[in-house]
Ligand SMILES: [Zn+2]
């Protein structure tokens with residue numbers, strides 16, 4: 034029996050144990066990435082990160098370069114997931130950022146569009162949004178912005194990052210600080 038070996042292409046496995054990662058476009062991310070079809074996590078290599086840093090992401094720009102993931106990785110603590118490339122334990126980087134209630138709600142929708150179907154029905158969606166916007170603005174005024182957090186994983190040997198579903202939106206759209 035002849036085993037067909039794909040040369041020049043690395044095989045990576047999902048650190049969440051879903052199986053091999055796929056390279057290509059997905060419904061959730063417009064750019065080609067190495068990702069897991071099952072848990073929708075994505076893997077970013079050093080080159081991917083540099084490429085993403087160069088590209089603008091959405092109307093509010095891209096904060097990836099400013100956030101400097103490689104620098105943040107140095108402050109990571111021992112995590113629980115294995116690196117998709119070298120299988121060593123990755124580091125966990127605990128980050129936080131501030132966001133208004135309204136922006137935070139929009140971010141949640143972008144992170145997982147499937148969960149928020151009702152807001153996409155135009156008429157009902159508009160009403161829901163109007164009420165929420167008023168409540169959100171009042172909340173920001175009285176209690177200040179929300180304190181949000183995101184934890185990403187990275188391998189400091191391979192310079193690879195693993196992002197769970199939607200975390201790419203959080204790390205490109207916010208000014209992150211270490212927790
Ligand atoms: Zn997975």
Ligand SMILES: [Zn+2]
Pocket residue numbers: 116117118119120121188189190191192193
């Ligand atoms: Zn590694």
